[in-house]
Amino acid sequence: MAVGRESSTIGKTGRREARLPAGSSGLRRGSNLEHVADFNDSVVLDAIRRSRTGSSRAELTAETGLAAQTVSDVCQRLLDQGLIAETGTTSTGFGRPRRTLELVPASRYALGIHIDPATITYVLLDLSGNLVAHFSRQTSSPQDADVILAGMTSALDVLLAGSGIEQDRILGLGIAAPGPIDIAGGVMVDPPHLPGWHRVELVDRLHQATGLPVVLGKDVTAAVVAERWAGAAIGSSDFAFLYLGTGVGVGLVNGDIVVRGRSGNAGDIGHLIVDVDGPPCICGQRGCLGAACSPLFLIQEAVAAGVLPASPDDGQLVQAVRRVGTLCRAADDGDERAVAVLHQSARRLARAITTIGGILDTELVVCGGPAWAPAAHHYLPLLKPMVAQQFVMREIHGLNVVGTALGADVAAIGAACLILDERFAARP
Ligand SMILES: [Zn+2]
Known part of the structure; x- marks a missing residue:
């Protein structure tokens, strides 16, 4: 996968490079010019990784647009480095059987x-x-x-x-x-x-x-x-990831490119108003997503509803994230007040998800993060019908909401x- 990037790296030499967005995650074509060995190595390595069942040199030549000799040279370098291995042969019915190359994960x-x-x-x-x-x-x-x-x-x-x-x-x-x-x-x-x-x-x-x-x-x-590499959005070229933790944020993939923005800080969605009657926000408005779906406010509502006891730590965001699990367990045990608090929170999340879906014109929003994980089994059955009903483009295409496939480690x-x-x- 070659995602767009704008990252800061510093290598063993101590040299820092500010990288420019590299564009799409689609398979890249190689270059037959000189001095591009590293580039071609990456192109071939990526093609081998994506094939999952292995590729022959002839297939790699066709996929990458590189000359057969270049592919052969690159493969030899990758074999020498132990990054790939010859794992078997495939027969095309005529000519010599072709040796299959696969990534060596370890x-x-x-x-x-x-x-x-x-x-x-x-x-x-x-x-x-x-x-x-x-x-x-x-x-x-x-x-x-x-x-x-x-x-x-x-x-x-x-x-x-x-x-x-x-x-x-x-x-x-x-x-x-x-x-x-x-x-x-x-x-x-x-x-x-x-x-x-x-x-x-x-x-x-x-x-x-x-x-x-x-x-x-x-x-x-x-x-x-991560979701595109190994999670719930493998192969998806347009999707969003809604992160719910101590803060909220959204990650975006649009046209197969990870949207990073001018400074690498894209995705701040905290002040999207999702409930005009919601709690006040530091920005001066009421019912912003960040405030209304904050674990702090969720716990505040649970305390007001009598689900959880008041605690001296109620103003502490870090503690609030941890208490979301307690609220969800009360809902699991059938506490109707806890279910109602989560339902109200889901209603606000649905508003954010349909807005994100509309802006991106996407069919998929993946949700995750520490405040999502314990509540996912309550949120998902509520969110799916709410979003289906509210999504303005529903006559054109649907908007699916799923939980992360990578759990809390996403x-x-x-x-x-x-x-x-x-x-x-x-x-x-
Ligand atoms: Zn705000």
Whole structure:
């Protein structure tokens, strides 16, 4: 997969590159010019990865538009690096049988970290995007960036030691972080739910701590990359990902391109008004999505309805995300008041989903994130008919709502996919 990119990377040389959007995820055509070996390697590697059942050199020549000799040379380089292997032969009925080339998933790996104010999630993926190892830690003092960063480095050591994989097989470390982010500088810039994080130079500091190439992307962008790589939207060229966590955001794929925006911060949908009678927002309006579908307000409503007891932590967003699970368990147990609170929340979400669907003219919205996961089995049966009824383009095409296929790890998996994308994406 070659997704559009605008990421900040810093490699082992310490050189930073501000990358330009590379365009579509569709199969890229190779170039027969000189000095483009890396580009052609990526084109061929991507074609082999996508084939799943393997490709012959003749098929790769036809698919990539490269000369047969170039494909042969590229394949030899990839074989020498252990990235692909000859796994069998196919017969076309005439001529010599053709040798099949397949990706070697265990040849390389990518690490991913998702920084959410409530939880930090770590994953290790193989070259095919399969989840090899993962764990998450709740953050005890999310305001202290230095403590969190030191914890990240030791957590990565633990993850790698447990996997038994040597560091020289790790392609790099991807980070999915809440916006706004400074892509060119590799910096998290005053994220609203992490008050102590003022211009934290994540990319430089994690590169220095790990020695790995590091890529930073916005959390919703990483999530949408993950859904297309390995999740609920494989093969979809137009879809949105609605992220519900301590904040809300939307990731977009339009015309097979990941929409990143001018600065890599696309997807801030928090001030879309979904309920004119909803709670006040910091922006001065009422019923913005970010406020009305915030875990904080959900818990506030649950307390007002008598479902949950009031708590001294009721103003704490991080605690509110955790209490969403308690609210959902009350609904599971048949508490009608809990069901009503979730129904009201679903009504507001449906408003956001139909708006996103209309703007993008898409047939698919995938939902996920820490505040979605415990409530998904309540939300989905409510959202599907609400959206079907409200969607303005319903006479032209439907709008399907599904939950993420990647669970709570979706943004962390997306972070690691940013690294795999670096390897697979062909950039002339
Ligand atoms: Zn607002």
